[in-house]
Amino acid sequence: MKFTRNGAAIGALALALSNPVAAKPAEGSGVAWEITEGLTTEIGQRLAGSDREAAARDWAVARLKALGFSNIRVEPFTFPGWVRGAEHARLTAPYPHNLAITALGYSAPTPAGGLTGELVYFASLDALKAAPKGSLNGKIAFIDHAMVAAQDGSGYGPYGQARRQGPMIAAAKGAAAVVIRSIGTDLHRNPHTGATGWSDGANPIPAGAVSNPDADLIARIAAHKDRKPMMLSLTLEGRSVGPLPSGNVIAELPGRDPSLPPVLVACHLDSWDLGTGAIDDAAGCGIVTDAALAAQRGGKPLRTIRVLWAGAEEVGVFGGAAYAAAHANEPHAAALESDFGADRVWRVGFDFAAANAPLADRIAAALAPYGIVRKAAKAGGGADIGAISRAQKLAVIDLDQDGTRYFDLHHTPDDTLDKVDPAQLAQNAAVWSEVLKIVANEPGPISGAVN
């Protein structure tokens, strides 16, 4: 097919130069690919609470049924909704520039006709924190940061605070609005969205992120020797709305012994609305589902494997919370989550009770032929399995993916199928199925560390 030839041809160069590209693998070569391709093509963006997220649930139920899963159900819940609106930004002084901007989730809307104010540059969140209260009255705070790419994605935690906390801190100092450098590591004019947060009593203000090249421009102007004030005209019409519907899609592959607690494998079905949610997180749903099926080959495992395609993760992990509440009284054997793209698993980590150390050793040994190393730190789990894992002190396994380019794409319009490398996606499914075969055939008790 034409697009395959094209994709493959571009891909050969792109692997060396920019990004891998999707060459469609041979027909039927993998459930992980089929799910990733199908969700991104037939559904596309599926913002939490939208009709597209609802369509994705219907799609998921049909697909899981066709794949032979049992006990398929949707567990509905509601959450505080946020919808996007028009968004644009223009620097009007000292030089006119249109900026590539997107609103952060739970941004307040700008007034009708937009908002104009002086743009005040802060090199970091700490610099903003040091600004005197009231010093930003009527102004727009710009928060820069220095996140760089890392294989373990470790920059996202600290630098991401500019997005998570920055708007609330700027609002407390009187800012009329806040703009941040995208929490991302790419050099494209595609800003990164993501949720911000407001504590009780906070006064939400408009909050957006500009792309890295636009942030570079702002930083250059702020550092100019003839420093002149920057003025920004801002329109961000995204706004919070009332409760919106979402839901978790759950399905099972029953084990030989239904009395044993199941193994829970999770991903999230919702996505941000700028791209098609390929790496975040269609690929994750593809990986866990493919692996659950692959773990059946060579004989049905002892334990049931339960797949959770969670809803409304991006906007606050509401699906994970709903799952934990609904299943609080059911024991689980272990929990794993795939929500860090589609690049290869390079490391494994555990949060296991001391008694389960031999099980961890067996898993690590099974993954060694894949070039997978063991991490010293305790497994962190993931967003959607977090609540149930903490509540039940579950055994947790991290199958860490290579995140070097994850934050080039995360929460941007560029989260599209071409960014998924079929070979690395297949490695994920293979590695996961190795792990599930071991865990789901473990007859004895499995649990997390006591502390």
Place this chain on the structure above:
Amino acid sequence: MKFTRNGAAIGALALALSNPVAAKPAEGSGVAWEITEGLTTEIGQRLAGSDREAAARDWAVARLKALGFSNIRVEPFTFPGWVRGAEHARLTAPYPHNLAITALGYSAPTPAGGLTGELVYFASLDALKAAPKGSLNGKIAFIDHAMVAAQDGSGYGPYGQARRQGPMIAAAKGAAAVVIRSIGTDLHRNPHTGATGWSDGANPIPAGAVSNPDADLIARIAAHKDRKPMMLSLTLEGRSVGPLPSGNVIAELPGRDPSLPPVLVACHLDSWDLGTGAIDDAAGCGIVTDAALAAQRGGKPLRTIRVLWAGAEEVGVFGGAAYAAAHANEPHAAALESDFGADRVWRVGFDFAAANAPLADRIAAALAPYGIVRKAAKAGGGADIGAISRAQKLAVIDLDQDGTRYFDLHHTPDDTLDKVDPAQLAQNAAVWSEVLKIVANEPGPISGAVN
């Protein structure tokens, strides 16, 4: 400075992974960088005919004066203007997707309220050509293509015909509008604009380009086994307007012998409006200007070096035509142009009379230490020097730049300063100055090949 540290840090990874990033070189390290940085920061986009192109001319005159050039003047002209308007596209069937689209230059506007029609997939321009007349009545043609990156940029000629000719061909077959895969080699949601053309008697229709990931999506849907019709809702409000003002900025560094014809070095000052015109073509103006100045070091050359920063190149090389008309009766010694980004010069080519073969050999020998090879084909020159070169059969030298990633960025929002690698930019300026020192000190007649 903060942004330098950040840029440099991202850059270390980006060089391996995606794109080089600009780490600002030491203060005053190069006129090429200062011009590229200044034009992109203080002017930004400078669409032909816009007030920003006019501001760029003022900026250019001031900068060339500060750099010590003589005979600085603006030679005004007018050309058929085109202005951008609102632009969006939404696939409404078989699956809803917002597409990243931009209008092509000289696109006709869609009617008020937009236009909706069946999107008909053609795998190539040839496939469109084979469609029966009238078969597209009321429909929207989609033209795919298979351009891939190449060091010599050779894909742009043939595959770019989808943009240059495709709309006119689709219109002749009755299409209501046309959408093409961007003429580009990247995988980002940033469509590539560029001019299309209408012959006399053609009926202009709305014409746009979607990004490569969006084109991949359309190709996947078109190739789906349960092929269902695609419906597209399209708004492209860009439109042709009457004559607009532009101008060429010309400046000179006088040689020791004013009776000898000057060496002409050219770039273009206008840019497309989506990015800031860093690689296309602020860098070119930086390179030729830096080199002209550097060629003065060690002694003023025999011949005058004339710098042409042409206007209105992107929309039809109107500046080059105006220059050729205004200077038809002045002899020129040779012409060179820089308009292919900021990556390193890797090859040199000549269009020289047989009598000037020794001069070509001397130039090639001087460039050999830079790893620059000589091309077998005759030099092609460049857009803005094309008319004067043909009219006067000028000697032309091609200093071919590495174009491997040029069409990742060309005509997109991503044409920003971070894409310019200061080390490669400096290599360009150094190579150009070597060449200018030789050519501008050649006492004898210089001319192009007879055929």
